[in-house]
Amino acid sequence: MDWLTANEALTLLGTLPQTLYANVSRGRIKARRDPADSRKSLYRGEDVRRLAQRAAGRRRQETVAAEAIRWGEPVMPSSLSTIEDGRLMYRGRDAVELSETAILEDIAVLLWDAKPFQLPVRSRAAIGSVQAAFVAMAERAANDAPSIGRSELILKVEAISVLSSLANSLVGGRSATEPLHIALAVAWDRPGAADIIRRALVLLADHELNASTFATRVAVSTGAALSAGVLAGLATLSGPLHGGASMGARALAGEARTLGAEAAVLARLGQGMRLPAFGHPLYPDGDIRAAALFGQFKPPEHYAALHAAAYKITGERANVDFALAALTETHDLPADAPLVLYAMARCVGWLAHGLEQARSGQLIRPRAHYVGGAGEP
Structure with a gap:
């Protein structure tokens, strides 16, 4: 099991620190004290990467939807x-x-x-x-x-x-x-x-x-x-x-x-x-x-x-x-x-x-x- 620093986690997630902390408090990301510095925390890499993948998928969906409204692919099937x-x-x-x-x-x-x-x-x-x-x-x-x-x-x-x-x-x-x-x-x-x-x-x-x-x-x-x-x-x-x-x-x-x-x-x-x-x-x-x-x-x-x-x-x-x-x-x-x-x-x-x-x-x-x-x- 790998553990990431706050900076590494934020880079993968592309979010603000408060969003990272919110995910920890809601149990989506497991955290533990950094053995090298008790004032800092480490974050489980598996959890961070899973959330980062979901966020990227949502961003892609938003981009596709926005482009679809502006001369993109049809937004619904039609046989007409x-x-x-x-x-x-x-x-x-x-x-x-x-x-x-x-x-x-x-x-x-x-x-x-x-x-x-x-x-x-x-x-x-x-x-x-x-x-x-x-x-x-x-x-x-x-x-x-x-x-x-x-x-x-x-x-x-x-x-x-x-x-x-x-x-x-x-x-x-x-x-x-x-x-x-x-x-x-x-x-x-x-x-x-x-x-x-x-x-x-x-x-x-x-x-x-x-x-x-x-x-x-x-x-x-x-x-x-x-x-x-x-x-x-x-x-x-x-x-x-x-x-x-x-x-x-x-x-x-x-x-x-x-x-x-x-x-x-x-x-x-x-x-x-x-x-x-x-x-x-x-x-x-x-x-x-x-x-x-x-x-x-x-x-x-x-x-x-x-x-x-x-x-x-x-x-x-x-x-x-x-x-x-x-x-x-x-x-x-x-x-x-x-x-x-x-x-x-x-x-x-x-x-x-x-x-x-x-x-x-x-x-x-x-x-x-x-x-x-x-x-x-």
């Missing part, structure tokens, strides 16, 4: 979507390939593992908007039954109803038979944009555990209604670092038209700012969704020049938020069209994750690593 080698996959199927022919309702059938359905029409609001969607989801969330304790079949029926409510509020009135991309094209009086709208909706339907999807899963994990999960997702989506990122791209494009593309890029970088809607941590070689959309329309000249200048200067390619901004200007869609497209499409993914989370029956409850100061004694 993933990004593999730069490709976006929905239940193992390539989203770009699906966008060639599928409509958003097809993706709902795929992600929900449901039978084909037709969305019901409940209301015909005069004007659709993101604000109306917030109101509709808040009203439903306050009245819908909790997701806990209900069969998956019943929840899938409810998911259809929730998607219909959101669609009605975003479109502002639609036929009971028209697909959602047609409804948006008609509502915006841009029938020629129907196909590119369809492609965008399919490509935006789901994207792993992004911020809004995680918010949805947290809400549903408490047993809250599916509509409450969608409301949480919608609130998170509205942020400028998520669904609102296209507004930043549009502002930068305006600067490029006025100043010139390279000057606009350099001006932003010179202010210590990142370029909005460029680069994506999950797509080091470029956002495949943006590439798929750009393959279907020619962006305005100042957008194309901005894309080229940004790549030349920063090495970052435009992501899907930039493509949505360019698409909006190309087809003269409403200014909030990117957020509307995101909300309509991502609702399908949110509901898929809500169904998956409800099926798991697990509460999502991370722990915090406290880094504040000590309170008053």
